Amino acid sequence: MSPPQASPLPMDPARLVRAVFVSRPNRFIVAAQGPDGAVVEAHMPNPGRLRELLLPGARLLLAPPPPETPGRRPTVVAVMRGKRPVLLHTQWNNRVARWLLDRRLVPGWGDQEVVRAEVPVGGSRFDFLLRGPQGEMLVEVKSCTLFGGNCAMFPDAVTERGRRHLEELAELARTGRRCAVLFLVHDAEVSWFSPDYHTDPAFSETLCAVREQVQVIPLALSWNARMELDTSRIQELPVPWGHVAREQGDRGAYWLILRLDRPKAVDTGALGTLAFPAGHWVYVGSAMRGLRARMARHLRRGKTRHWHADYLRDAADGAEVLALRSADRRECEIARALDGVLTPGPKGFGCGDCACETHLFFSREHPLDRPEVHRILERFRMTVPDGAE
Numbered sequence: 001m002s003p004p005q006a007s008p009l010p011m012d013p014a015r016l017v018r019a020v021f022v023s024r025p026n027r028f029i030v031a032a033q034g035p036d037g038a039v040v041e042a043h044m045p046n047p048g049r050l051r052e053l054l055l056p057g058a059r060l061l062l063a064p065p066p067p068e069t070p071g072r073r074p075t076v077v078a079v080m081r082g083k084r085p086v087l088l089h090t091q092w093n094n095r096v097a098r099w100l101l102d103r104r105l106v107p108g109w110g111d112q113e114v115v116r117a118e119v120p121v122g123g124s125r126f127d128f129l130l131r132g133p134q135g136e137m138l139v140e141v142k143s144c145t146l147f148g149g150n151c152a153m154f155p156d157a158v159t160e161r162g163r164r165h166l167e168e169l170a171e172l173a174r175t176g177r178r179c180a181v182l183f184l185v186h187d188a189e190v191s192w193f194s195p196d197y198h199t200d201p202a203f204s205e206t207l208c209a210v211r212e213q214v215q216v217i218p219l220a221l222s223w224n225a226r227m228e229l230d231t232s233r234i235q236e237l238p239v240p241w242g243h244v245a246r247e248q249g250d251r252g253a254y255w256l257i258l259r260l261d262r263p264k265a266v267d268t269g270a271l272g273t274l275a276f277p278a279g280h281w282v283y284v285g286s287a288m289r290g291l292r293a294r295m296a297r298h299l300r301r302g303k304t305r306h307w308h309a310d311y312l313r314d315a316a317d318g319a320e321v322l323a324l325r326s327a328d329r330r331e332c333e334i335a336r337a338l339d340g341v342l343t344p345g346p347k348g349f350g351c352g353d354c355a356c357e358t359h360l361f362f363s364r365e366h367p368l369d370r371p372e373v374h375r376i377l378e379r380f381r382m383t384v385p386d387g388a389e
Protein backbone atom coordinates (compact mmCIF):
# COMPACT_ATOMS: atom_id res chain seq x y z
CA MET A 1 0.00 0.00 0.00
CA SER A 2 1.31 3.46 -0.86
CA PRO A 3 1.86 5.94 1.97
CA PRO A 4 -0.97 8.49 2.31
CA GLN A 5 1.47 11.44 1.91
CA ALA A 6 3.58 11.52 -1.23
CA SER A 7 4.96 14.16 -3.56
CA PRO A 8 3.94 13.87 -7.22
CA LEU A 9 6.28 16.72 -8.26
CA PRO A 10 9.05 15.99 -10.78
CA MET A 11 11.56 17.58 -8.36
CA ASP A 12 12.32 17.02 -4.67
CA PRO A 13 10.15 19.72 -2.99
CA ALA A 14 12.95 20.32 -0.47
CA ARG A 15 14.95 21.90 -3.34
CA LEU A 16 12.32 24.61 -3.93
CA VAL A 17 13.45 28.11 -2.98
CA ARG A 18 11.28 30.48 -0.96
CA ALA A 19 10.72 34.01 -2.27
CA VAL A 20 8.33 36.91 -1.78
CA PHE A 21 6.13 38.18 -4.63
CA VAL A 22 6.86 41.79 -5.64
CA SER A 23 5.13 42.36 -8.99
CA ARG A 24 4.09 40.76 -12.27
CA PRO A 25 5.32 42.95 -15.12
CA ASN A 26 3.67 40.63 -17.67
CA ARG A 27 1.85 37.29 -17.84
CA PHE A 28 5.06 35.23 -18.12
CA ILE A 29 7.32 37.01 -15.62
CA VAL A 30 7.16 37.82 -11.91
CA ALA A 31 9.61 39.84 -9.82
CA ALA A 32 10.32 38.14 -6.50
CA GLN A 33 12.61 38.83 -3.57
CA GLY A 34 14.81 35.84 -2.74
CA PRO A 35 16.17 34.76 0.66
CA ASP A 36 19.29 36.95 0.15
CA GLY A 37 17.12 40.06 -0.29
CA ALA A 38 17.85 40.45 -4.01
CA VAL A 39 14.89 40.87 -6.38
CA VAL A 40 15.03 38.37 -9.24
CA GLU A 41 12.82 37.71 -12.25
CA ALA A 42 11.16 34.32 -12.37
CA HIS A 43 9.28 32.55 -15.16
CA MET A 44 5.51 32.29 -14.49
CA PRO A 45 4.21 29.08 -16.14
CA ASN A 46 0.54 29.98 -15.67
CA PRO A 47 -1.43 32.35 -17.93
CA GLY A 48 -4.24 32.89 -15.37
CA ARG A 49 -4.86 36.26 -13.72
CA LEU A 50 -4.26 34.87 -10.20
CA ARG A 51 -5.14 38.27 -8.69
CA GLU A 52 -6.41 36.77 -5.40
CA LEU A 53 -3.20 34.72 -4.99
CA LEU A 54 -0.46 37.10 -6.18
CA LEU A 55 -1.07 39.80 -3.57
CA PRO A 56 1.83 42.04 -2.51
CA GLY A 57 3.99 40.05 -0.07
CA ALA A 58 2.64 36.63 -1.15
CA ARG A 59 5.11 33.81 -0.47
CA LEU A 60 6.26 31.87 -3.54
CA LEU A 61 8.05 28.58 -4.05
CA LEU A 62 10.52 28.69 -6.98
CA ALA A 63 12.28 25.88 -8.84
CA PRO A 64 15.93 26.86 -9.42
CA PRO A 65 17.16 26.64 -13.03
CA PRO A 66 18.63 23.24 -14.00
CA PRO A 67 22.41 22.98 -13.27
CA GLU A 68 23.19 22.73 -17.01
CA THR A 69 21.57 26.15 -17.67
CA PRO A 70 22.54 28.23 -14.60
CA GLY A 71 21.81 31.54 -16.38
CA ARG A 72 18.14 30.72 -16.85
CA ARG A 73 15.44 32.24 -14.67
CA PRO A 74 13.95 30.23 -11.83
CA THR A 75 10.34 29.06 -12.34
CA VAL A 76 7.39 29.76 -10.07
CA VAL A 77 6.00 26.42 -8.83
CA ALA A 78 3.51 27.45 -6.16
CA VAL A 79 2.17 30.30 -4.05
CA MET A 80 1.28 29.93 -0.39
CA ARG A 81 -2.35 30.54 0.58
CA GLY A 82 -2.24 30.58 4.36
CA LYS A 83 -0.30 27.46 5.37
CA ARG A 84 -0.92 25.51 2.18
CA PRO A 85 0.76 25.78 -1.21
CA VAL A 86 -1.27 26.24 -4.40
CA LEU A 87 0.40 24.63 -7.42
CA LEU A 88 0.68 27.21 -10.23
CA HIS A 89 2.95 25.31 -12.65
CA THR A 90 0.57 24.20 -15.41
CA GLN A 91 2.99 21.66 -16.95
CA TRP A 92 3.52 20.11 -13.52
CA ASN A 93 -0.27 20.01 -13.18
CA ASN A 94 -0.23 17.46 -16.02
CA ARG A 95 2.57 15.54 -14.25
CA VAL A 96 0.32 15.41 -11.18
CA ALA A 97 -2.56 14.14 -13.33
CA ARG A 98 -0.32 11.39 -14.77
CA TRP A 99 0.81 10.46 -11.24
CA LEU A 100 -2.82 10.18 -10.07
CA LEU A 101 -3.86 8.16 -13.15
CA ASP A 102 -0.90 5.76 -12.86
CA ARG A 103 -1.80 5.09 -9.21
CA ARG A 104 -5.50 4.68 -10.08
CA LEU A 105 -6.38 7.49 -7.65
CA VAL A 106 -9.07 9.19 -9.76
CA PRO A 107 -12.43 8.05 -8.32
CA GLY A 108 -14.36 5.93 -10.82
CA TRP A 109 -11.31 5.40 -13.04
CA GLY A 110 -9.68 2.58 -11.04
CA ASP A 111 -9.87 0.30 -14.11
CA GLN A 112 -8.35 2.80 -16.59
CA GLU A 113 -4.73 2.71 -17.71
CA VAL A 114 -2.83 5.43 -19.53
CA VAL A 115 -2.14 4.42 -23.13
CA ARG A 116 -0.54 7.67 -24.24
CA ALA A 117 -0.04 11.32 -23.27
CA GLU A 118 -0.25 14.31 -25.66
CA VAL A 119 -2.65 12.64 -28.08
CA PRO A 120 -3.15 14.38 -31.45
CA VAL A 121 -6.72 14.14 -32.75
CA GLY A 122 -7.73 16.18 -35.78
CA GLY A 123 -6.03 19.56 -35.42
CA SER A 124 -5.92 19.38 -31.61
CA ARG A 125 -3.91 17.66 -28.93
CA PHE A 126 -5.51 16.17 -25.84
CA ASP A 127 -3.67 15.33 -22.64
CA PHE A 128 -4.28 11.58 -22.19
CA LEU A 129 -5.71 8.52 -23.89
CA LEU A 130 -6.94 5.97 -21.32
CA ARG A 131 -8.07 2.40 -21.89
CA GLY A 132 -10.44 0.39 -19.72
CA PRO A 133 -12.98 -2.44 -19.99
CA GLN A 134 -15.37 -0.12 -21.89
CA GLY A 135 -12.75 0.94 -24.42
CA GLU A 136 -10.68 4.05 -24.88
CA MET A 137 -11.28 7.52 -23.43
CA LEU A 138 -9.76 10.90 -24.31
CA VAL A 139 -9.02 13.14 -21.31
CA GLU A 140 -8.27 16.84 -21.20
CA VAL A 141 -6.76 18.12 -17.92
CA LYS A 142 -7.23 21.63 -16.52
CA SER A 143 -5.61 23.29 -13.52
CA CYS A 144 -7.98 25.09 -11.12
CA THR A 145 -6.39 27.55 -8.69
CA LEU A 146 -9.31 29.92 -8.05
CA PHE A 147 -11.19 29.18 -4.84
CA GLY A 148 -12.99 31.16 -2.19
CA GLY A 149 -16.33 31.20 -0.41
CA ASN A 150 -17.30 27.52 -0.58
CA CYS A 151 -16.48 27.01 -4.24
CA ALA A 152 -13.66 26.43 -6.71
CA MET A 153 -14.00 28.07 -10.13
CA PHE A 154 -12.40 27.74 -13.57
CA PRO A 155 -11.18 29.63 -15.56
CA ASP A 156 -9.92 32.80 -13.86
CA ALA A 157 -9.22 34.44 -17.25
CA VAL A 158 -11.09 34.07 -20.53
CA THR A 159 -9.90 30.93 -22.32
CA GLU A 160 -11.23 30.63 -25.86
CA ARG A 161 -8.80 27.72 -26.37
CA GLY A 162 -10.27 25.91 -23.35
CA ARG A 163 -13.79 26.51 -24.65
CA ARG A 164 -12.88 25.17 -28.09
CA HIS A 165 -11.37 22.05 -26.48
CA LEU A 166 -14.74 21.35 -24.83
CA GLU A 167 -16.55 21.65 -28.15
CA GLU A 168 -14.03 19.37 -29.87
CA LEU A 169 -14.44 16.75 -27.13
CA ALA A 170 -18.23 16.93 -27.48
CA GLU A 171 -17.92 16.54 -31.27
CA LEU A 172 -15.70 13.46 -30.79
CA ALA A 173 -18.18 12.08 -28.25
CA ARG A 174 -20.95 12.38 -30.86
CA THR A 175 -18.91 10.12 -33.18
CA GLY A 176 -18.81 7.46 -30.45
CA ARG A 177 -15.58 8.26 -28.56
CA ARG A 178 -15.63 8.48 -24.77
CA CYS A 179 -14.33 11.84 -23.57
CA ALA A 180 -13.72 13.53 -20.24
CA VAL A 181 -12.37 16.75 -18.79
CA LEU A 182 -10.52 16.47 -15.49
CA PHE A 183 -10.18 19.63 -13.38
CA LEU A 184 -7.47 19.33 -10.73
CA VAL A 185 -8.59 21.67 -7.93
CA HIS A 186 -5.55 22.54 -5.82
CA ASP A 187 -7.44 23.03 -2.60
CA ALA A 188 -9.50 20.60 -0.54
CA GLU A 189 -11.36 23.16 1.61
CA VAL A 190 -14.20 23.74 -0.87
CA SER A 191 -17.58 22.01 -1.24
CA TRP A 192 -18.37 22.80 -4.90
CA PHE A 193 -16.83 23.28 -8.33
CA SER A 194 -18.37 25.71 -10.81
CA PRO A 195 -17.40 27.14 -14.19
CA ASP A 196 -16.51 30.82 -13.66
CA TYR A 197 -19.47 32.42 -15.42
CA HIS A 198 -18.53 35.86 -14.04
CA THR A 199 -15.25 35.97 -15.96
CA ASP A 200 -15.85 33.61 -18.90
CA PRO A 201 -19.58 33.10 -19.54
CA ALA A 202 -18.88 31.53 -22.96
CA PHE A 203 -16.77 28.77 -21.33
CA SER A 204 -19.44 28.27 -18.67
CA GLU A 205 -22.26 27.96 -21.20
CA THR A 206 -20.22 25.52 -23.28
CA LEU A 207 -19.40 23.34 -20.25
CA CYS A 208 -23.12 23.20 -19.36
CA ALA A 209 -24.00 22.37 -22.99
CA VAL A 210 -21.51 19.48 -23.38
CA ARG A 211 -21.84 17.82 -19.98
CA GLU A 212 -24.15 15.06 -21.30
CA GLN A 213 -21.50 14.04 -23.85
CA VAL A 214 -18.30 14.81 -21.95
CA GLN A 215 -17.70 13.49 -18.44
CA VAL A 216 -16.79 16.40 -16.12
CA ILE A 217 -14.66 15.43 -13.10
CA PRO A 218 -13.51 18.17 -10.69
CA LEU A 219 -11.05 16.59 -8.27
CA ALA A 220 -10.10 18.36 -5.02
CA LEU A 221 -6.49 17.71 -3.96
CA SER A 222 -5.17 18.20 -0.46
CA TRP A 223 -1.58 19.51 -0.46
CA ASN A 224 0.50 19.87 2.70
CA ALA A 225 3.20 22.48 3.34
CA ARG A 226 5.90 20.08 2.03
CA MET A 227 4.04 19.85 -1.30
CA GLU A 228 2.92 16.30 -0.69
CA LEU A 229 -0.57 15.03 -1.48
CA ASP A 230 -2.74 13.31 1.08
CA THR A 231 -3.92 10.48 -1.16
CA SER A 232 -6.63 9.50 1.32
CA ARG A 233 -8.35 12.89 0.82
CA ILE A 234 -8.77 12.97 -2.97
CA GLN A 235 -12.38 13.85 -3.55
CA GLU A 236 -14.66 14.52 -6.50
CA LEU A 237 -16.52 17.83 -6.08
CA PRO A 238 -20.18 18.22 -7.07
CA VAL A 239 -21.11 20.87 -9.67
CA PRO A 240 -24.28 22.91 -8.85
CA TRP A 241 -25.54 22.76 -12.46
CA GLY A 242 -28.98 24.18 -11.64
CA HIS A 243 -27.45 27.12 -9.75
CA VAL A 244 -25.01 27.80 -12.61
CA ALA A 245 -27.81 27.69 -15.20
CA ARG A 246 -29.79 30.22 -13.16
CA GLU A 247 -26.93 32.61 -12.41
CA GLN A 248 -24.83 32.62 -15.59
CA GLY A 249 -27.12 34.86 -17.67
CA ASP A 250 -26.13 38.23 -19.13
CA ARG A 251 -27.22 40.14 -16.05
CA GLY A 252 -26.08 41.14 -12.58
CA ALA A 253 -23.77 43.69 -11.01
CA TYR A 254 -20.37 45.04 -11.99
CA TRP A 255 -17.47 46.99 -10.59
CA LEU A 256 -16.04 49.74 -12.78
CA ILE A 257 -12.53 50.44 -11.44
CA LEU A 258 -11.23 53.86 -12.54
CA ARG A 259 -7.66 55.04 -11.97
CA LEU A 260 -6.72 58.68 -11.49
CA ASP A 261 -2.96 59.29 -11.67
CA ARG A 262 -3.34 62.85 -10.37
CA PRO A 263 -6.00 64.58 -8.25
CA LYS A 264 -8.66 66.11 -10.48
CA ALA A 265 -11.71 68.37 -10.30
CA VAL A 266 -14.35 66.60 -12.37
CA ASP A 267 -17.68 67.92 -13.60
CA THR A 268 -20.08 65.10 -12.69
CA GLY A 269 -23.21 66.58 -14.26
CA ALA A 270 -26.03 66.73 -11.72
CA LEU A 271 -23.68 66.63 -8.69
CA GLY A 272 -21.60 69.55 -9.98
CA THR A 273 -17.80 69.76 -10.03
CA LEU A 274 -16.18 67.59 -7.34
CA ALA A 275 -12.55 67.08 -6.25
CA PHE A 276 -11.28 63.52 -6.71
CA PRO A 277 -7.95 62.50 -5.12
CA ALA A 278 -5.51 60.34 -7.08
CA GLY A 279 -6.00 56.61 -6.65
CA HIS A 280 -8.65 54.05 -7.58
CA TRP A 281 -12.37 54.65 -7.68
CA VAL A 282 -14.77 51.69 -7.67
CA TYR A 283 -18.26 52.30 -9.04
CA VAL A 284 -20.89 49.60 -8.32
CA GLY A 285 -23.63 49.30 -10.92
CA SER A 286 -25.92 46.66 -12.34
CA ALA A 287 -27.71 45.73 -15.55
CA MET A 288 -30.41 43.11 -15.20
CA ARG A 289 -30.28 42.66 -19.00
CA GLY A 290 -27.45 43.38 -21.39
CA LEU A 291 -24.69 43.29 -18.73
CA ARG A 292 -21.93 42.57 -21.25
CA ALA A 293 -22.91 45.56 -23.43
CA ARG A 294 -23.17 47.80 -20.35
CA MET A 295 -19.68 46.83 -19.19
CA ALA A 296 -18.23 47.44 -22.67
CA ARG A 297 -19.97 50.83 -22.78
CA HIS A 298 -18.39 51.85 -19.46
CA LEU A 299 -14.90 51.20 -20.81
CA ARG A 300 -15.40 53.51 -23.82
CA ARG A 301 -14.44 57.16 -23.56
CA GLY A 302 -16.15 60.17 -25.04
CA LYS A 303 -19.66 58.66 -25.23
CA THR A 304 -22.81 60.66 -24.47
CA ARG A 305 -22.70 61.19 -20.72
CA HIS A 306 -25.69 59.54 -19.13
CA TRP A 307 -24.57 58.44 -15.64
CA HIS A 308 -22.29 60.12 -13.07
CA ALA A 309 -19.77 57.37 -13.79
CA ASP A 310 -19.57 58.48 -17.48
CA TYR A 311 -18.10 61.83 -16.38
CA LEU A 312 -15.52 60.19 -14.12
CA ARG A 313 -14.67 57.66 -16.86
CA ASP A 314 -13.72 60.46 -19.24
CA ALA A 315 -11.42 61.97 -16.61
CA ALA A 316 -9.81 58.64 -15.62
CA ASP A 317 -6.34 57.47 -16.73
CA GLY A 318 -7.35 53.79 -16.75
CA ALA A 319 -10.48 51.70 -16.53
CA GLU A 320 -11.32 48.03 -15.98
CA VAL A 321 -14.58 46.30 -15.26
CA LEU A 322 -15.48 43.09 -13.39
CA ALA A 323 -18.77 41.21 -13.58
CA LEU A 324 -20.57 39.83 -10.52
CA ARG A 325 -23.31 37.96 -12.40
CA SER A 326 -26.51 36.93 -10.67
CA ALA A 327 -30.19 36.40 -11.44
CA ASP A 328 -31.18 38.74 -8.59
CA ARG A 329 -30.37 42.44 -8.26
CA ARG A 330 -27.61 42.66 -5.63
CA GLU A 331 -26.02 46.00 -6.50
CA CYS A 332 -26.95 47.78 -3.25
CA GLU A 333 -25.97 44.81 -1.06
CA ILE A 334 -22.57 44.81 -2.82
CA ALA A 335 -22.21 48.57 -2.34
CA ARG A 336 -22.92 48.16 1.40
CA ALA A 337 -20.26 45.42 1.63
CA LEU A 338 -17.67 47.71 -0.05
CA ASP A 339 -18.67 50.54 2.28
CA GLY A 340 -17.18 48.56 5.18
CA VAL A 341 -13.81 48.14 3.45
CA LEU A 342 -13.15 51.12 1.12
CA THR A 343 -13.65 54.86 1.67
CA PRO A 344 -17.13 56.02 0.59
CA GLY A 345 -17.05 58.59 -2.26
CA PRO A 346 -19.33 61.59 -2.90
CA LYS A 347 -22.86 61.29 -1.52
CA GLY A 348 -25.51 60.48 -4.11
CA PHE A 349 -22.98 59.25 -6.72
CA GLY A 350 -24.59 56.59 -8.92
CA CYS A 351 -27.50 55.91 -6.59
CA GLY A 352 -30.38 58.01 -7.89
CA ASP A 353 -32.78 55.04 -7.70
CA CYS A 354 -31.95 53.60 -4.27
CA ALA A 355 -31.55 54.51 -0.62
CA CYS A 356 -27.73 54.07 -0.53
CA GLU A 357 -25.45 56.98 0.41
CA THR A 358 -23.19 56.29 -2.58
CA HIS A 359 -22.21 53.66 -5.12
CA LEU A 360 -18.67 55.04 -5.51
CA PHE A 361 -15.74 54.04 -3.28
CA PHE A 362 -12.11 55.04 -3.04
CA SER A 363 -8.91 53.08 -2.50
CA ARG A 364 -5.41 54.55 -2.69
CA GLU A 365 -3.89 51.23 -3.82
CA HIS A 366 -5.47 49.00 -6.46
CA PRO A 367 -8.51 47.40 -4.80
CA LEU A 368 -7.57 43.96 -6.15
CA ASP A 369 -4.27 44.21 -4.24
CA ARG A 370 -6.32 44.12 -1.01
CA PRO A 371 -7.29 40.73 0.46
CA GLU A 372 -10.43 42.15 2.13
CA VAL A 373 -11.73 43.23 -1.31
CA HIS A 374 -11.21 39.66 -2.57
CA ARG A 375 -13.27 38.39 0.41
CA ILE A 376 -16.18 40.52 -0.91
CA LEU A 377 -15.73 39.19 -4.45
CA GLU A 378 -15.70 35.64 -3.04
CA ARG A 379 -18.86 36.30 -1.05
CA PHE A 380 -20.78 37.56 -4.09
CA ARG A 381 -19.18 35.47 -6.81
CA MET A 382 -18.18 32.18 -5.23
CA THR A 383 -20.70 31.27 -2.57
CA VAL A 384 -23.07 28.50 -3.60
CA PRO A 385 -26.24 28.73 -1.47
CA ASP A 386 -27.34 25.90 0.82
CA GLY A 387 -29.61 23.43 -0.93
CA ALA A 388 -28.20 24.22 -4.43
CA GLU A 389 -28.11 21.40 -6.98
Ligand SMILES: [Zn+2]
Pocket residue numbers: 331332335351354355356359
Ligand atom coordinates in the same frame (compact mmCIF):
# COMPACT_ATOMS: atom_id res chain seq x y z
ZN1 LIG B 1 -27.93 51.35 -3.76
